[in-house]
Amino acid sequence: MNTVPQKYSVNVKEWHKMGKYNIFPPEVRIELIQGEMIEMAPIGPTHACCVFNLIEILSTQKGKAAQINVQNPIPLNNLSEPEPDLVLLRPNPQLYQNGHPTAVDIAFPYWV
Helix, strand or coil: CCCCCCCCCCCHHHHHHHHHCCCCCCCCCEEEECCEEEECCCCCHHHHHHHHHHHHHHHHHCCCCCEEEECCCCCCECCEECCCCEEEECCCCCCCCCCCCCHHHEEEEECC
16 A cells, blocks of 8 residues: 555646636636646735736837737646746737637746
């Protein structure tokens, strides 16, 4: 008998199913990183201010060369779907309405 606790990896499909069935309360901030559910720290005033300032600066400089994506999921592979603070995406005429952007859509990431 194995008495050592074992980790169980979750994939993106299972992760989405958990979201669909509201496994976690809405106020809980969790991201899926390499198959592990990682609890994220609350967004405090300093963090929010940095993200806001980046949006202000980049929105005036990016022109039509990129689109700004803020704290939204980006599936990277079958085991990771982080929600980076801010990412510059390659322009997409449909504004990614048919699915979340993926790693190939990232023009340049900014993690605060």
